[in-house]
Amino acid sequence: MGISDRKEREREELRDRILVAAKALFLEKGFEKTSIRNIADRIEYSPGIIYHYFRDKNEIFHALHQGGFLQLMERMKVLTSVRNPMERLKAMGSIYVEFALENPDMYDLMFIKEAPIDHVFNSEHDQWKEGGGTFNYLRSTIDDCIREGHFSGHDSEALSYLIWSTVHGMVSLSIRKRCEVVLPIRQDKIVVDGLEEFFKILDRL
Amino acid sequence: MGISDRKEREREELRDRILVAAKALFLEKGFEKTSIRNIADRIEYSPGIIYHYFRDKNEIFHALHQGGFLQLMERMKVLTSVRNPMERLKAMGSIYVEFALENPDMYDLMFIKEAPIDHVFNSEHDQWKEGGGTFNYLRSTIDDCIREGHFSGHDSEALSYLIWSTVHGMVSLSIRKRCEVVLPIRQDKIVVDGLEEFFKILDRL
DNA sequence: AAAAGTAATTAAACAGTGTTTAAAAAGTCT
DNA sequence: AGACTTTTTAAACACTGTTTAATTACTTTT
Secondary structure: HHHHHHHHHHHHHHHHHHHHHHHHHHHHHHHOOHHHHHHHHOOOOOOOHHHOOOOOOHHHHHHHHHHHHHHHHHHHHHHHHOHHHHHHHHHHHHHHHHHHHHHHHHHHHHHHHHOOOHHHOOOOOOOOHHHHHHHHHHHHHHHHHHOOOOOOOOOHHHHHHHHHHHHHHHHHHHHHHHHHHHHHOOOOOHHHHHHHHHHHHHHOO | OHHHHHHHHHHHHHHHHHHHHHHHHHHHHHHOOHHHHHHHHOOOOOHHHHHHHHOOOOHHHHHHHHHHHHHHHHHHHHHHOOOOOOHHHHHHHHHHHHHHHHOHHHHHHHHHHHOOHEEEEEEEEOOHHHHHHHHHHHHHHHHHHOOOOOOOOOHHHHHHHHHHHHHHHHHHHHHHOHHHHOOOOOOOOEEEHHHHHHHHHHOOO
């Protein structure tokens, strides 16, 4: 049936347009301040139509959420070419921070915003599994470092969490504007500077 | 004038009741989901009254925000009795994490939530100055550590930011429920475990 | 004690929100 | 061309933060 094929295609097209509009608006004005009517306006449809493609506003959030993980994972792919595990670990940190600073709103969406957890985490084929995959990759990289004699006396899982937290902490304080006041001068450089200090520490472990 | 004294007292009493109600509701259902009408209901006044005590909803947020910093600073006072700067630094981390885990919603309010920055930071006699004071105390503690031969080759400001970020990262990932999925088993222990790993690292610097 | 003046409090309205409903329009099939 | 589906919409519901003018309560003055 050619017709239902086209219908299916058109359906997906509109779904995509909703997502594109929603993403643009979320990144423009934030999740909370973007209304269903705003999204509908932008794609020149009535608000109601959106509920034929997403159960509610959170499901739109969820869809974008998944896209963010795909983006981040894409960037992580170059790490396979870094053989030295300590170098790989540091490169991972750089990529993570770079991604966060270049896509602050997407990062916010993925790691900071309090999302209706049911929607974000409960579904089966969830990209958080991939997010977890990224975490597991961090863990296995750290395991590799341990095998090479680094981080002796550490628990790899807790250490992984610590290291993830360190980069997350720096970018999230920056994104949520908690350093502008405390560090009035070097606002924009502080995350990169902090990461540098972090690398200095890692080099000694 | 006894009468205007009483009036002043009554005014402050009602202001307090609004704050108490708002805090309870914020911690119950979150900032976004708490409405002015909810707060008014709880104190058995009409919604309009709240605008005679606070310019808008954000100013209520702001008032609570300040209270949080006072609480945290209160806890930090015991640190003056810890002479060894490295021990003081670690104790500071413990207090910070303890405060965050015991008052997750207040911590959220203080360090995670995106607040209307104008209100939160622009006022003169702002508790963020005290928050900044806490950060400066961290910095001076780290300076003390450096004077004792620790952290050689590090920039103290960037290092302070890094260390703050580390503890902030751990508690904020926990508060915003990003570890439940990645670390399904040790959810509640992971922050404390991570802090332990952090201390192990600090002991070597 | 009664009138005047001031401060505290409210009801009502405005423009916006997410979401649901039933009706209308458009497209497809017999 | 008429019956049947799907897509789309307008309208409504119960909320939201905030502002306004009106009302009530209280204090001061006469």
